[in-house]
Amino acid sequence: MEKIEKQKLADKIKKVLKIKKNILFEDLNNQNILAWDSLAKLTLIMVIEEEYNISINVNEMERFNSFNEIHKLLENKLNS
Amino acid sequence: MNKNPLTYLESLSILKNFKNYEKNINIKFSASGEYSNLKIFLKAEAAKSNVNLNLDLLPFGSLRKYLINENKNFNELIILFPWDFIPSLDWRTGIVIPRLDEENIYFNEIYNFIAILSKRKNSKIIYVEAPIPPLSNNIKVQENILREIEYQVHKIGAYILYDHFFSLDNYLISGCPIERKLHGVFAKLIIDYYLSRKSESKKLVITDLDYTLWNGVLGEDGINNLNASPEGQGYIHFIYQTMLKRLKEFGILLSIVTKNDSDLVLKSFNNKNFILNANDFVTICANYEPKSLQIKQLVKQLSIGLEHVIFVDDSIIEIEEVSKSIPEIECIQFPKNPSDLVSFCSKLNSFFQFNEITTEDKNRTELYKKMKLPEINISGKGYNLNNFLKSLSMTLKIYNKKIDIIRAIQLINKTNQFNINGDRWKKEEAEKILSEGGKIITGELLDINGNYGEVLVLFMNKDQQVMSFVMSCRIFDRKAEFVFLTYCFQKYQNLDLLYKKTKRNLPLQNFLLEIFSSLDIKNFVLKKSNLEKISKKYNELFNVDFKNNE
Numbered sequence: 001m002e003k004i005e006k007q008k009l010a011d012k013i014k015k016v017l018k019i020k021k022n023i024l025f026e027d028l029n030n031q032n033i034l035a036w037d038s039l040a041k042l043t044l045i046m047v048i049e050e051e052y053n054i055s056i057n058v059n060e061m062e063r064f065n066s067f068n069e070i071h072k073l074l075e076n077k078l079n080s
Numbered sequence: 081m082n083k084n085p086l087t088y089l090e091s092l093s094i095l096k097n098f099k100n101y102e103k104n105i106n107i108k109f110s111a112s113g114e115y116s117n118l119k120i121f122l123k124a125e126a127a128k129s130n131v132n133l134n135l136d137l138l139p140f141g142s143l144r145k146y147l148i149n150e151n152k153n154f155n156e157l158i159i160l161f162p163w164d165f166i167p168s169l170d171w172r173t174g175i176v177i178p179r180l181d182e183e184n185i186y187f188n189e190i191y192n193f194i195a196i197l198s199k200r201k202n203s204k205i206i207y208v209e210a211p212i213p214p215l216s217n218n219i220k221v222q223e224n225i226l227r228e229i230e231y232q233v234h235k236i237g238a239y240i241l242y243d244h245f246f247s248l249d250n251y252l253i254s255g256c257p258i259e260r261k262l263h264g265v266f267a268k269l270i271i272d273y274y275l276s277r278k279s280e281s282k283k284l285v286i287t288d289l290d291y292t293l294w295n296g297v298l299g300e301d302g303i304n305n306l307n308a309s310p311e312g313q314g315y316i317h318f319i320y321q322t323m324l325k326r327l328k329e330f331g332i333l334l335s336i337v338t339k340n341d342s343d344l345v346l347k348s349f350n351n352k353n354f355i356l357n358a359n360d361f362v363t364i365c366a367n368y369e370p371k372s373l374q375i376k377q378l379v380k381q382l383s384i385g386l387e388h389v390i391f392v393d394d395s396i397i398e399i400e401e402v403s404k405s406i407p408e409i410e411c412i413q414f415p416k417n418p419s420d421l422v423s424f425c426s427k428l429n430s431f432f433q434f435n436e437i438t439t440e441d442k443n444r445t446e447l448y449k450k451m452k453l454p455e456i457n458i459s460g461k462g463y464n465l466n467n468f469l470k471s472l473s474m475t476l477k478i479y480n481k482k483i484d485i486i487r488a489i490q491l492i493n494k495t496n497q498f499n500i501n502g503d504r505w506k507k508e509e510a511e512k513i514l515s516e517g518g519k520i521i522t523g524e525l526l527d528i529n530g531n532y533g534e535v536l537v538l539f540m541n542k543d544q545q546v547m548s549f550v551m552s553c554r555i556f557d558r559k560a561e562f563v564f565l566t567y568c569f570q571k572y573q574n575l576d577l578l579y580k581k582t583k584r585n586l587p588l589q590n591f592l593l594e595i596f597s598s599l600d601i602k603n604f605v606l607k608k609s610n611l612e613k614i615s616k617k618y619n620e621l622f623n624v625d626f627k628n629n630e
Binding site: 003004005012015016039042043045046047049050051055058061078 | 087088089092114116117249253254256260261263419473528
């Protein structure tokens with residue numbers, strides 16, 4: 001079972017969104033973070049594809065709204 | 081300086097640390113799509129050349145209006161797609177209703193747009209080929225339109241890029257027509273073109289063999305089961321071979337660096353389905369030394385600078401070892417999936433620029449082969465991969481009792497290199513030994529890249545004599561064999577390895593040397609204490625899941 005290291009994933013997301021402060025994984029989502037807009041979402045998709053060497057399809061893009069959803073999606077993809 | 085195309089995070093990192101620049105350039109970036117992300121890549125690429133690039137982007141969808149109304153003299157980079165010439169052909173506006181005399185109408189639109197572009201003297205124009213929506217039932221009309229656009233942009237001196245950069249998926253979702261995974265390559269090409277940067281031309285491609293030049297593992301599958309034909313699993317390797325063949329025609333030297341037996345490697349090229357043969361390679365290095373050492377030796381023999389070398393391998397571990405040990409050379413991982421072949425070919429191709437082929441280019445390989453290459457021995461160790469191996473999050477599942485032994489017997493019978501004695505076993509013979517109290521213990525390896533399946537087998541009789549101990553060459557250099565044996569000692573005190581030297585088992589001999597320091601001993605009885613000290617540094621690389629099925 002592949003494990004996606006949560007902190008590493010969170011660090012990548014924070015780098016894209018230019019978040020410097022510490023933040024709980026649960027709070028890393030588009031409801032709490034103003035910078036997490038539609039353009040940021042597309043950027044996150046690009047970065048996750050590059051960093052984890054995967055392709056995200058249109059349906060999966062809908063889940064790029066929170067850290068937890070992205071983490072779950074990645075684990076499912078890399079384990080399938 | 082990293083010469084590879086950048087990733088987004090690498091681009092951000094470069095820009096964050098970019099303070100001292102030699103040149104400041106302001107460019108109007110005139111394109112009709114959404115390019116906010118590409119802007120980051122472009123600025124970072126320019127930063128690599130110490131250029132502070134300020135890009136002024138147009139609002140989405142405003143290119144045509146802007147080009148018609150604005151004709152100021154400033155530095156400009158224009159990125160064009162077919163629908164910039166004929167707006168009704170934009171995918172985002174849907175399929176156009178066929179019109180009478182549409183071919184003439186569209187041709188006039190092309191000429192009008194070209195007239196607007198011709199007035200922009202300070203502009204560098206890039207045209208990206210892309211498919212257009214279907215126009216009518218007459219496919220010839222579609223072909224004629226695309227051909228006419230390409231002809232016209234060629235006439236005005238535009239830089240033309242092939243259609244693999246276009247992604248309909250990304251264009252519809254985000255408004256950016258450039259394939260997400262090719263942003264780095266695209267940006268590099270654009271900046272090379274705009275700044276007239278000459279890429280250091282590469283002169284030598286060093287390639288791996290197993291799962292790179294062909295599908296299959298030479299040492300396990302045998303010469304006759306290697307596949308590089310244009311069908312099925314061989315297809316991406318066939319395409320890769322044609323690409324290398326083409327590079328050779330342009331004067332690029334090809335070499336092989338592989339962990340295999342050299343006589344087997346030469347025999348493998350008797351395969352009539354291969355595009356390449358042994359003579360296409362200026363050197364073939366086949367031994368079990370770290371690849372970084374093999375490469376250092378090889379480039380010194382050929383007197384080629386490291387900055388002129390590209391290394392291609394399917395194994396992320398070999399890529400890591402070589403790239404860390406020799407940061408000057410470009411390392412590209414060969415893809416596992418056909419869907420990644422386009423970006424791989426783009427990336428490899430981006431390191432070469434050819435204007436013409438000379439007779440000298442065509443004969444370069446022969447010229448080098450005729451030269452008496454000096455003997456050079458480079459000794460030492462390869463790069464310490466422990467940190468990288470840790471990052472792979474490897475899990476070794478060890479099964480103490482095997483119910484279905486077929487796969488285990490298959491692995492014993494096809495493994496040559498890491499094999500204690502080369503003995504082959506029939507299923508019935510193995511079952512007899514098992515029924516008398518023997519054991520088969522197997523290891524399965526997983527990491528963040530996938531599940532490698534059953535890759536280690538230890539087969540012993542009731543007296544703990546190890547009749548067979550094999551490991552798949554797909555997991556060489558991971559040190560799994562030490563960890564596997566350490567866990568075997570949870571149940572057994574001594575393991576009497578029935579070792580025999582064979583023509584092919586040099587990797588196993590190296591393993592025994594690491595434990596016993598000499599092969600010149602009568603008995604290879606492995607005790608827990610032999611292993612403890614060596615295995616300690618490797619145990620932390622693995623999460624072990626010991627499945628005691630008894």
